[in-house]
Amino acid sequence: MICAGIDAGSRTLKIVLVNANHAGLVASGVVDQGIDQDRLALNLLERLLHEQGLQRGDVRTVVATGYGRKLVRAADTTVTEITCQARGVRHCVPDARTIVDIGGQDSKLVRLKEDGAVADFVMNDRCAAGTGRFLEMLAAQLGTPFFELESLVGRSRVPAVISSMCVVFAESEIIGLLAAGVLPEDIVTGVQTAVATRIAAMTGRKLAEPILFTGGVALVPGMGDALAAVLERPVRIAPQPQLTCALGAALLAAERFA
């Protein structure tokens, strides 16, 4: 029996298919978000099924999560990304006690109980400074594709200090730094620290370890280190951090709704 988790995030849409009989992975996929996310979800789902020689009828339950979860008509039910993220993380790293999730347009901190259930959570989606949007703006200013920022990470010798906690003002600051001849790698490191600082300000409370880093921004080299430095604690990056939420949705579909 196949169950699907669809994570309709703000920047990308992710699907994970699991075999509910043994909770094993069947397939996964990621596409960029668009206007018609219902269609995007359906197309990706059908592609993944086709690649596995499966049909829509083989899918028992679909759980949608993420910002656009209510717009995915293929879903049998919806569960918030907080619960799904906790479930996905529970499967991958059972002893995790804190999740820091940074996505394209929001960030969250989820505290977990010993049994992996959510204790409580904090979310930020009103300020771009603690999200992937900050890094996207940086990439645009540097004229570098987003995932090529990694080529600059690790080369910094004198990280720039980004004073503004607002992305709009920080953009002006970055333009000023570039004009002053500050090296792009120093600016990248400075921005990563600024993003991490915003997360630390949001959490504000002592974080239980292990801390697991999830979300698309966790794929950016250097971000985990920046976060660990600001939080003054080790931070582990989840395996396939972009997919843990969709995985959680698929597992919940298999366990609770099938």
Add this chain to the structure above:
Amino acid sequence: MRETARRIALDEWDRRYAVLRAGGLCEPAYGGPLRRHVADGNSRLLKLCMDNSAAALRLWNFLLSEEERLRQARQHGKQLVGTMKDLGTVPVMAYSLNDTVAFYADGAWWLPCLMENRTGMLELADQLGIDDSFCPVRAMLGAFVSKAHFPLPDLVTCSVGATCDDLAVISQRLASLGFDIFWWEMPHRRPPDPGEPAVILPGGFAAPQSQVDLVRTELERVRQALESLTGQTLSDARLAEGIGRANRVRLVLADLRDLAYKARRCPLPALEMLIAEMLAIHFCSDQAEAVLVLEELRAEVQTRVQAGEGPLEESAVRVFWVNPVADLRVMNLLEDAGGRICGTEYLFCHALDPIPEDLPPMEALARIALADPMVGSPIDRAARIAADVQRFGAEAVVISRIPGASHCALEGRLIGEIVGRQCHIAVLEVEVPPISDALEPALRTRLEALVETVRIGRETSRRGYPPSAFRKTDVGSRPILEGGLPP
């Protein structure tokens, strides 16, 4: 005429009103269909779900006819007292006098929400240098200047000091425009030093007697100002009677809260409970009518509790709510997400406590004023919230911040930490602007996640072990991601 308890939108209220009228509903003079308030500019009603009882209809009509009531009072030669940053003390004094009506001028902070930012009051405040870095209570400034929402009071009182920084600034701006304000001072409540003479305030906190004396002296000045305004003597005997009348409101409200928040099934939606609680501060400009409105509401709730009836599912998650919301719609949103209100602390819980009747009246009023949660440490607030969370059996806490409000800016995190630690329940902090439509998906996600968190916890308690989704045993299957995923 009774119908099963439900939350209904305005369209359905039109039909319901016709049915109630056909069934012989008797209404007070301010009664009528709710739709007429939309014509008056309260367009937010179109997006709210309201309780379907006749008692709720009366409550809404009472609330939304206050401006009309104030204008009539002025026409009848009554003295109007605008009480600013006063959550429940000066109105008790004013209503002890004949032909005197007190109202809560800062209550204008809800007009931008009710009128969906079409009042122009915030723009007026902007022009006067009070921008959106301040609490939406700045709408009050616009209301005074435009004279569009309430008649200008004959006396304006305002407490300053430990009450609210935003309001102090906004009121000073108002004073600079030529509005005469009678200021009275409220000290920051502190715990008594060892050996210092102290009293226990209503609500349970201790304060030095010297602070009570200071507040009493300040209130004596207010008493003199009220006497000068009205030409009447506000004797202790008269004040004691006024306190008795105010306590009637508070006692009915206390009953209502106990019934509604302790009931197994929620008998009355959050929105109506919020409005009912607000009546404790200022009586919506008619103290006697406020009692009748609350009594009818209490009777409806009693009937529903006895019948095990309510507008929400019995399984709704029991949420304690801290701070009033700038957008009323969010109370609906909580219920849409599967929650119900089960205890509140809207920054004026001292106005819900009975005023001591066994003390000299001015001493009693000084003590109740000093019990204001806003004038003490957030740790005091947290202690009271934690006690009420346990009293009402809440399963989660929502702390709603008001954008720009200085007393909400940092208190929430501290309260959240203390309450979460003491009560072992999830605490969620959200920010609610006057119109939250653009943020609705984000707010909904937070509230739904809170409800899911509580429900998973319930399942764990019921079974004695976590639901399968969070049991360690289910991790035994092949790790999905550790081995990597296909590209």
